Amino acid sequence: MDRLILWDVDGTLLTTDGIAAEAMRAAMRQVVGPSASMERTSYAGKTDWLIIRESFPSLGGDGVAERLHEFAAAYGAGLELQRAALRERSQVFPGVSALLEALRATARQAPLTGNIAAAARIKLECTGLLHLLDLEAGAYGDDHYDRAALVPIAARRAAGRYGRAFAGQQIIIVGDTPNDIACGKANGARTVAVATGPYSREDLAAHGPDALLSDLGDTDAALAAILG
Numbered sequence: 001m002d003r004l005i006l007w008d009v010d011g012t013l014l015t016t017d018g019i020a021a022e023a024m025r026a027a028m029r030q031v032v033g034p035s036a037s038m039e040r041t042s043y044a045g046k047t048d049w050l051i052i053r054e055s056f057p058s059l060g061g062d063g064v065a066e067r068l069h070e071f072a073a074a075y076g077a078g079l080e081l082q083r084a085a086l087r088e089r090s091q092v093f094p095g096v097s098a099l100l101e102a103l104r105a106t107a108r109q110a111p112l113t114g115n116i117a118a119a120a121r122i123k124l125e126c127t128g129l130l131h132l133l134d135l136e137a138g139a140y141g142d143d144h145y146d147r148a149a150l151v152p153i154a155a156r157r158a159a160g161r162y163g164r165a166f167a168g169q170q171i172i173i174v175g176d177t178p179n180d181i182a183c184g185k186a187n188g189a190r191t192v193a194v195a196t197g198p199y200s201r202e203d204l205a206a207h208g209p210d211a212l213l214s215d216l217g218d219t220d221a222a223l224a225a226i227l228g
Helices: 019-032 048-055 057-081 083-089 096-103 117-126 147-162 178-186 201-205 219-227
Strands: 004-007 108-111 171-175 190-194 211-213
Touching (some): 048 057, 171 219
Parallel strands (some): 004 108, 190 211
């Protein structure tokens, strides 16, 4: 198992039908207060840490960092209250479960997601995917605000867990946004884009991923794209 596959979660593996985004906005309001001005920002491909920075620029980078744990606690608690709705309304995209199962024999697999760690766990639990990914080898939106910085964090954790280093093309980033592609390229990793999120194949192709898929429904095609 000489490869480390790092999976984005939202838009790549699953969708929560807007439940998580609503809980996140509520958590931000709870922590920052109802009267603070909240800027509109796209969430796709960004870490939760960066989303808070962009939503409340008046707090400044240090101010957000100081309150990140407070936000993570509020967001995690909000999602816990929504577990029943998450189980009912979340959807795993076609082919995902079969693909993750097929890759278990040949590669290590972990999340690399903009979600804070607690949110990633709850989403994966509620969709039945948790047992297919090693959360302790992943990296999350409360590890760093810059998605590119998450790759070496995950590689370091995976090395500690498995007793071997992963670098360059041994690391595969699978995601549905240009930010996923960019974070892989910044670290010399193989990049696989899948058009199951808000970006079309044409949008993703413009960023030059190593492989591009419409979805993960064709297991053989997805294996070829990921393993190269």
